[in-house]
Amino acid sequence: MSLRHAVLAALLSGEYSGYQLTKAFDVGVANFWYARPQQLYLELSKLESDGLISGREVVQQTRPNKRLFMVTDAGLAELARFAASVSKPSFIRDDLLVKVQAVDHVDVAPVIAQLDQRAAAAAAKVEILDKILRRFRGDLDEETYLRHGSPIGPYLTCLRGRLFEQEHHDWSVRAAALLRDRATRNGDPPPVSGQSR
Structure with missing residues (x-):
């Protein structure tokens, strides 16, 4: 599994900004995949470049503008492909x-x-x-x-x-x-x- 699949799965809940995604990872997704905030922002950029997510700019009056991301049809197809692939056994490294x-x-x-x-x-x-x-x-x-x-x-x-x-x-x-x-x-x-x- 790559970080891209964890990010795509997290975005299935709806539109998230990068900040909201880091919070979602910190609380929920970290149970099965850990990533630093910098890694998440980099992955969002890659996913958008690859057409697996789309972003839209949200203008805010009192704060800097933000981008919200959601999974595209291509992203859903990638998740479907990933879900059908064979999973590797998990292991402990502690x-x-x-x-x-x-x-x-x-x-x-x-x-x-x-x-x-x-x-x-x-x-x-x-x-x-x-x-x-x-x-x-x-x-x-x-x-x-x-x-x-x-x-x-x-x-x-x-x-x-x-x-x-x-x-x-x-x-x-x-x-x-x-x-x-x-x-x-x-x-x-x-x-x-x-x-x-």
Whole structure:
């Protein structure tokens, strides 16, 4: 998958300015594809040049003018082609896991501190994603929304992001607690606990 497909998918919700797109990526799309704002602005320019999105200028009185972008028919065709292509298996690439792998041979305290930080960050993301999911559902319970609600695609990707972050949180809390307990039993001073949920 390339960034272009993630941007096209994000623009399916309607017209976005570059700024709005960076916010959408920061909250929703970041669950499955991370991109810096500079990358997004560059990709918008490429997509428009390739005819996959169209932009229009919006004149604003008190602020600088802005461009709003939307997916074209060619962009929809590109997304259809992409959706029909075979997906590669996902994989984990996380430097904190390398540190945990080496924990028997390095100072455990900074690794535990990083696990505590990761747990706190994951807990904060879970809260944000829960709010987004509730906003999608409105008055519907989750099962009803999953069967009949719309849009379903963004909901499912947000749900996957929430499950990922919850699992990340739970594993980080457990790993930090186990390492902290082992350090205490081995006679080392217990590392200071960080904030976690």
